Amino acid sequence: xxxxxxxxxxxxxxxxxxxxxxxxxxxxHRVTGVLLVLAxxxxxxxxxxxxxxxEGFAQTAALLGSLPARVLLFGVAIILAHHFLxxxxxxxxxLDLGISRNGGxxxxxxxxxxxxxxxxxxxxxxxxxx
Amino acid sequence: MNARNSGSAHRGLxxxxxxxxxxxxxxxxxxxxxxxxxxxxxxxxxxxxxxxxAGWIQLAFALFFLSVLLHAWVGMRSVFLDYLxxxxxxxxxxxxxxxxxLALTFWAAQILLVEAAx
Numbered sequence: 001x002x003x004x005x006x007x008x009x010x011x012x013x014x015x016x017x018x019x020x021x022x023x024x025x026x027x028x029h030r031v032t033g034v035l036l037v038l039a040x041x042x043x044x045x046x047x048x049x050x051x052x053x054x055e056g057f058a059q060t061a062a063l064l065g066s067l068p069a070r071v072l073l074f075g076v077a078i079i080l081a082h083h084f085l086x087x088x089x090x091x092x093x094x095l096d097l098g099i100s101r102n103g104g105x106x107x108x109x110x111x112x113x114x115x116x117x118x119x120x121x122x123x124x125x126x127x128x129x130x
Numbered sequence: 131m132n133a134r135n136s137g138s139a140h141r142g143l144x145x146x147x148x149x150x151x152x153x154x155x156x157x158x159x160x161x162x163x164x165x166x167x168x169x170x171x172x173x174x175x176x177x178x179x180x181x182x183x184a185g186w187i188q189l190a191f192a193l194f195f196l197s198v199l200l201h202a203w204v205g206m207r208s209v210f211l212d213y214l215x216x217x218x219x220x221x222x223x224x225x226x227x228x229x230x231x232l233a234l235t236f237w238a239a240q241i242l243l244v245e246a247a248x
Contacts, residue, residue: 030209037202044237050178051245057175084160087153094150 025108029086032079039076070126074119077126081118085111149204152197159194182246191246195238199231 011017019027050060063069089107092098098107172178182188206227214220 030205033202033205034209037206040198040202040234044234044241048237048241048245051182051241054175057178080160084157088157091150091153 020105021108021112022104025086025089025111028082029090032083032086035079036076036083039079074123074126077122078115078119081122082111082115085114145204145207148200152201152204155193155197156201159190159197162190179246188242188246192238192242195235195242199235199238203227203231 046060046064049056051057064073089098089111092107093104098104172181182191207224210220210223210227214223
């Protein structure tokens with residue numbers, strides 16, 4: 001770091017500045033990653049119960065069919081979709097794809113649109129499926 | 131701060147590569163599982179259980195659990211390194227994470243070897 005006095009103007013007015021969309025997608029990638037790690041034990045538990053016995057399978061199926069569980073599954077699906085798509089974006093950035101200023105923005109918007117699309121499909125499947 | 135004295139050299143590259151290799155496996159596995167469940171959802175216990183009798187399914191799930199836990203280790207570690215400034219807090223978080231992920235590893239092995247075994 002330079003020790004020289006920085007004379008450039010500062011503008012930290014939060015009403016005027018904001019994180020660019022690529023930054024939003026990137027920080028959400030971290031947040032969703034941490035949330036997914038926290039969800040792991042629950043997933044392990046359900047997986048174990050479902051394989052343990054016929055009763056365990058029936059209990060797990062009934063539990064997953066309940067409304068609170070479906071709301072939770074909906075949340076996990078959105079979180080996973082974001083982490084997945086933002087991760088694909090990061091892998092493409094490693095290959096220098098979508099690395100330009102406009103390409104980065106486009107990629108970030110595509111991630112958000114993909115998440116919204118996934119939310120619509122999963123929501124329909126979880127709540128409106130006949 | 132001098133970057134040369136902050137840790138062993140070249141450690142970052144291994145983690146960087148590990149995070150990407152596990153990401154590729156996880157992505158492929160998730161898409162395969164999603165397609166499998168969309169086409170033929172397990173409707174009863176016997177179908178579900180016998181699905182795991184194939185050796186390659188067991189292997190695919192074992193690799194999945196291993197990938198998830200390694201991916202979680204590298205990811206959580208970089209979050210801790212960026213946001214937890216006091217050394218004791220960072221150290222404590224790493225220890226808890228290591229214990230937690232190690233416990234999940236044994237749990238996953240137990241599920242696959244005991245519950246999913248034929």
